[in-house]
Amino acid sequence: MPDTAAVLYSESEVPDSLVHDDSIDVADMTAETARALDEILPPVDPALRTENPRFAYFPWRKSLVKIPGPLSFRRLRLDRNRHKLTAADLDAAAKLRIGVVGLSVGHAIALTLTLEGLAGELRLADFDDLELTNMNRIPATLLDIDTNKAVVASRRISEIDPYLTTSVFPDGITSENIDEFVDGLDLVVEECDSFDVKVLVRQRCRELGIPVLMETSDGGTLDVERFDLEPDRPLFHGLAGDLRVEDLVGLDRAHLTPLAVKVLEPARVTAPMAASAIELGHSVTAWPQLAGDVLLGGATVAAAVRRLVQGRPLPSGRVRFDRDTWLDGLSDPLHRALDDAGATGESACREIPVEQMSDLELITHAATRAPSAGNQQPWRITADDDSVTIALDRSRTSTLDIEHRASAVAVGAALHNARVAAASRGVLDDVEVVADDRTILGRVRLKGLGAGVQAPEHERELRTLLARSTRRGPGDGSPLGDDDLIRLADVADTEITRLVPLADRARITTFASISDRSDRVRFLTPELHREMFAELTADPADGAGIDIASLDLPPAMAGMLDVLRRGDVMALLDEWGGGAALGADAAARVTSASGILLLVQRGRTPADYLRAGLVAEQLWVAAEQLGYAVHPMTPAFLYALDDATARSLSSNHGDALAGLRREMDELCPVADDEAVTIALRVSRSASPTVRSRRLHG
Secondary structure: OOOOOEEEEEEOOHHHHOOOOOOOOEOOOHHHHHHHHHHHHOOHOOOOOOOOEEEEEEHHHHHHEHHHHHHHHHHOHHHHHOOOOHHHHHHHOOOOOOOOOOOOHHHHHHHHHHHHHOOOOOEEEEEOOOHHOOOOOOOOOOHHHHOOOHHHHHHHHHHHHHEEEEEEOOOOOOOHHHHHHHOOOOOEOOOOOHHHHHHHHHHHHHHHHEEEEOOOOOOOOOEOOOOOOOOOOOOOHHHOOOOHHHHOOOOHHHHHHHHHHHHHHHOOOHHHHHHHHHHHHOOOOOOOOHHHHHHHHHHHHHHHHHHHHHHHHHHEEEEEHHHHHHHOOOOHHHHHHHHHHHHHOOOOOOOOOOHOHHHHHHHHHHHHHHOOHHHHOOOOEEOOOEEEEEEEEOOOOOOOOHHHHHOOOOOOOOHHHHHHHHOOOOOEEEEEEOOOOOOOOEEEOOOOOOOOOOOOHHHHHHHHHHHHHOOOOOOOOOOOOOOHHHHHHHHHOOOOEEEEEEEHHHHHHHHHHHHHHHHHHHHHHHHHHHHHHHHHOOOOOOOEEHHHHHHOOOOHHHHHHHOOOOOHHHHHHHHHHHHHHHHHHHHHHHHHHEHHHHHHHEEEHHHHHHOOOOHHHHHHHHHHHHOEEEOOOOOOOOOOOHHHHHHHHHOOOOOHHHHHHHHHHHOOOOOEEEEEEEEEEEEEEOOOOOOOOOOOO
16 A cells, blocks of 8 residues: 555654655754744743654655654644634544545545644545546645545645544445444544445444534535434434445445435435436436535534534534525625614704703703713603702613612712703702612702893803713823812812822823723623623614714724624633733723822712712813813722622622722722722823713603
8 A cells, every 4th residue: 555644753763764865855844843832822831842853754755854743743733723722622632533434525524624633543435546537626636646535635634744643444435344444433424425335334333322424515514413422313314214234235326326315305405416416327427516515514524523522512413504595695784884874863852052941951951961880871850840850760770880879970960960050040049969778869959940040150160061071082191280180189179079199100000900900800701791882882873872983992992893792702711811902902091191080989878979979070070171081980890899799790700800999999098988989081182072972851
């Protein structure tokens, strides 16, 4: 039998006859692979660098190649499999012993299994030699013609991975060698043309509990028979009856073809294949096959083997990967985008000018323009001739809105806006706060509606409030001015609140690190991830949520947004211990800031959070009046007042949040009866202003 696989030698074992034979090409790839090992991420085990190389001799090519040792060779060759196949998956695959019967379609399958590292041993069986008529689908060369197909496949596999064990059965599968072929196999891929051999292979595999895969190359049909799980399962799922190989002895093609057609399910095969069944022996000599179909078969069988390696479900059955059907479903993303945009319509009702609003309309409108976490607008606003009431809506909340603390801050901000609007019309009487176990609300008491005296100083303040916006773009890193700090502290230092500014670069960097890791946890915690992306919207019809356009994302992140929103992707990153880049954008924004304003409140009751919300709104507006862009950057754990609560926010990274909460306490120490109300990033920024969406009615 001709040479079918490379011969491996250690450095000391290479025969002198090979080294000194001028007709043999000698090559050394170890210098290049050593450099590649140095560059690979994550860094490889140092033991791989000291692994002894080998020499691979390919007799049919008269070539001797110095290659890395088996471990470093495998690490480099399969490096690009990550993160689709883990190291554990590949270790399991390296133990698989797979038999491939029929090396036309089977050549592409064996090649794909080799490329993906999905086998440790391949047994290849085909009695036929390569002919020119095979060259429409077998990835071989003219120099391989008249060589046994199994030998051709084995040589190509060995040239890709000389460490992969291959054995060749050049007589194909017969009743005499079937036991030798299947002995110890974990899986058989059957791709031969002879129907009696198909039956023989399945019958023996069923007896031994070996699963069988078949790819028909027609309509991308993949067939799975799990004889390891179902020892009594009928061959071919019973489509051709209860077949036995003994029943096929002596049958000619005319009798075997109808059985083969039954197995293929005549109602489901493609029209060209069905018509060819009629024309066999007339206008065609064999079943038609296309290279694309054959190569697709390699891909689908490899996908099935991956599932076996990974312990994922792969039941008996049949599935079709019909490329023509897929292509019939082509749709134009450009047209979809235009259709989607046209379907949404205008989101907001046109606002009437402030001057034309009644007193109650103006007060209510001003309240609705307050900021809120995730732009959830967690309030219900009611008005009558005596008052405007802003009550917390408990249904508009999130996991991070612990005991509705963030919502209470938003209600306080809305109350401040309503108070300023009432004062601007001269109808403000008083403000009250009601917060207990059942109710959280703020109320503006009114007097003399429609007859109030305009108050110009409050009108100016109102216009500033109504122009307030969140600007999330990066800053220029210029420092907070001393005078600005004094002005901001004057606004924040009240009976109920005080300001803790982070203005020096070291403390800003610390907060950036906390924000980075906090955002990573939000991405990698399934519930927090879902809620984070539920807040984002690009639909003009949405009245709530954060407009994606307002995020001012860097191009690289904007292009990845649809990937970042996928929960399955985040789950894989978490499984791999990855995702270090997920918080990088938050860290970069903090680092670009002029400072971070931490508003600290006295008291931890709902009423305390609501009252602090009034001050938070004033602080925000004061920063804007000083020319700063303001962006609330509230760490995920901010409203957790103890480690246990912080830990409860994430099922998989609770300890990390508890640790970050303690780091925040070190950065901004608070007394036992205090809490941080909000964290505002202030920057000198040229980022555009995007008006926040608002619910109506």
